[in-house]
Amino acid sequence: MDKIDEVVEKVVKGEIELHKVDEHLDGNAAVVARRMAIEKLTGKSFPSIGATIIDYLDVKGRNAENVIGAAQVPLGVAGPIMVEGDYAKGSFFVPLATTEGALIASVNRGMKVLRHAGPVRTKVLRDGMTRAPVFTFESALDAFKFTEWVKSNFQEIKRVAESTSSHARLIKIDPLQLGNNVWLRFEYETGDAMGMNMVTVATEAACSYLEEKFPRARCVAVSGNACSDKKQSMTNELLGRGKSVVAEALIPSRILETHLRTTADRIQEVNLRKNWLGGARAGTIFQFNAHFANIIAAIFIATGQDVAQVVESSTGYTWVENRNGDLYISVTLPSLEVGTVGGGTRLPTQREALSMMGVDGGGNPPGSNARKLAEIISAAVLAGELNLLSALSTRELGKAHLRLGRGMKT
Numbered sequence: 001m002d003k004i005d006e007v008v009e010k011v012v013k014g015e016i017e018l019h020k021v022d023e024h025l026d027g028n029a030a031v032v033a034r035r036m037a038i039e040k041l042t043g044k045s046f047p048s049i050g051a052t053i054i055d056y057l058d059v060k061g062r063n064a065e066n067v068i069g070a071a072q073v074p075l076g077v078a079g080p081i082m083v084e085g086d087y088a089k090g091s092f093f094v095p096l097a098t099t100e101g102a103l104i105a106s107v108n109r110g111m112k113v114l115r116h117a118g119p120v121r122t123k124v125l126r127d128g129m130t131r132a133p134v135f136t137f138e139s140a141l142d143a144f145k146f147t148e149w150v151k152s153n154f155q156e157i158k159r160v161a162e163s164t165s166s167h168a169r170l171i172k173i174d175p176l177q178l179g180n181n182v183w184l185r186f187e188y189e190t191g192d193a194m195g196m197n198m199v200t201v202a203t204e205a206a207c208s209y210l211e212e213k214f215p216r217a218r219c220v221a222v223s224g225n226a227c228s229d230k231k232q233s234m235t236n237e238l239l240g241r242g243k244s245v246v247a248e249a250l251i252p253s254r255i256l257e258t259h260l261r262t263t264a265d266r267i268q269e270v271n272l273r274k275n276w277l278g279g280a281r282a283g284t285i286f287q288f289n290a291h292f293a294n295i296i297a298a299i300f301i302a303t304g305q306d307v308a309q310v311v312e313s314s315t316g317y318t319w320v321e322n323r324n325g326d327l328y329i330s331v332t333l334p335s336l337e338v339g340t341v342g343g344g345t346r347l348p349t350q351r352e353a354l355s356m357m358g359v360d361g362g363g364n365p366p367g368s369n370a371r372k373l374a375e376i377i378s379a380a381v382l383a384g385e386l387n388l389l390s391a392l393s394t395r396e397l398g399k400a401h402l403r404l405g406r407g408m409k410t
């Protein structure tokens with residue numbers, strides 16, 4: 001019996017924990033043994049999960065635990081899209097990983113129309129990643145005194161937090177009080193990283209310092225949900241999280257008619273009655289748009305972003321105006337959380353996808369690559385919105401999905 005079979009047997013008998021297989025076998029052999037053990041325990045086989053180019057040595061201790069292989073999702077491209085932003089300037093092909101037939105075609109057609117109209121203008125309105133620990137006190141008065149103390153000692157707190165990273169820069173601390181509890185919403189610049197590990201480590205250091213200097217304060221949790229990570233919140237909407245970004249374009253009427261078989265008036269009506277009125281009637285909050293989530297999720301998967309952050313990254317607003325037959329359209333995304341270093345961005349296919357847009361790795365100066373990525377994503381979201389509103393206005397949605405989602409001739 002070779003070493004792998006021996007370890008597999010022990011895992012199956014419960015003598016070795018799955019995650020401790022790494023202590024018995026090197027690198028990719030541990031992945032194989034874990035997969036074989038799960039195959040035996042479930043009576044199923046997983047050759048597709050096992051077929052991956054990912055080297056476990058690159059993943060171990062960084063991206064995932066109990067690894068037995070990888071998931072694969074089809075990746076297509078849309079574009080090019082022309083962007084005129086502060087960071088993204090020029091034409092870009094955009095990678096989208098999805099299993100929803102018609103989605104890439106949809107974004108692709110939107111980009112084609114925008115190309116005819118001229119470059120999409122984009123702007124990063126603000127940039128900062130947040131972490132909000134919750135502190136508790138004996139009394140509300142103590143809690144208030146604490147927030148006053150924090151305000152007057154900002155520079156020292158900043159020094160302590162920033163000592164943990166060469167890229168984290170503490171911009172501000174917004175306090176929120178409820179009775180005898182206080183949340184401090186720390187906001188940092190994080191260079192080209194999305195920044196969640198960076199700001200968590202920095203804020204933990206700041207919390208220890210605050211408890212030392214203000215002994216009546218007790219930090220209950222470094223994340224007190226007012227951050228708000230992987231959850232929608234009014235705080236994120238109003239103050240922003242990650243990058244707050246806007247994209248806009250003006251499309252002449254003849255381009256709408258030639259390429260989309262529709263008019264500004266019809267698109268405006270769909271936007272108002274569907275995105276805004278329908279959203280309001282249904283009680284939607286923060287998502288007065290058609291399908292930001294489609295484009296955000298597909299780019300996040302392709303480029304190694306934290307997919308759970310699609311929750312707040314896909315909040316936002318589509319605004320349309322009929323300007324004498326021409327169409328003004330903009331999308332505003334208050335909380336787009338993206339990075340070009342760290343997390344999943346270093347994995348092989350994800351890094352290649354980032355390189356397609358010229359944003360792999362750190363930028364010069366730091367932060368410029370992540371902002372460029374945010375601008376390109378906002379332009380892609382604009383293309384998706386333009387196209388879907390248009391397809392709805394001409395009643396093409398079901399037909400397109402029968403053809404490209406079910407392989408039917410329509």
Ligand SMILES: CC(C)(COP(=O)([O-])OP(=O)([O-])OC[C@H]1O[C@@H](n2cnc3c(N)ncnc32)[C@H](O)[C@@H]1OP(=O)([O-])[O-])[C@@H](O)C(=O)NCCC(=O)NCCSC(=O)C[C@@](C)(O)CC(=O)[O-]
Pocket residue numbers: 100102103104105106107108109110112259290291294387388391396397400401404
């Ligand atoms: C499917 C189209 C684009 C066809 O559009 P079309 O105009 O009938 O097709 P076409 O063959 O004349 O092609 C026009 C252009 O579309 C693109 N295009 C066309 N086919 C492809 C393809 N295979 N691969 C890549 N690109 C494609 C391409 O740019 C092409 O230009 P060309 O390059 O030929 O000069 C159109 O019917 C359409 O956009 N339909 C709507 C589909 C859509 O937007 N789906 C979004 C997902 S829906 C969803 O998930 C959310 C939802 C809807 O539930 C949210 C809500 O509640 O609103």
Ligand SMILES: NC(=O)C1=CN([C@@H]2O[C@H](COP(=O)(O)OP(=O)(O)OC[C@H]3O[C@@H](n4cnc5c(N)ncnc54)[C@H](OP(=O)(O)O)[C@@H]3O)[C@@H](O)[C@H]2O)C=CC1
Pocket residue numbers: 164165166167168190191192193194195196197198199200229306339341342343344361362363366367
């Ligand atoms: N910890 C948590 O609470 C949470 C973690 N996550 C996870 O966090 C990960 C992302 O965290 P994040 O902090 O972005 O990534 P990393 O933890 O990978 O940190 C980024 C690293 O890149 C370095 N770096 C090198 N060049 C640059 C540059 N140009 N700009 C910025 N940093 C640079 C940083 O240096 P330096 O040492 O100077 O900082 C830091 O070491 C994801 O895997 C995500 O899933 C998600 C949500 C919550």
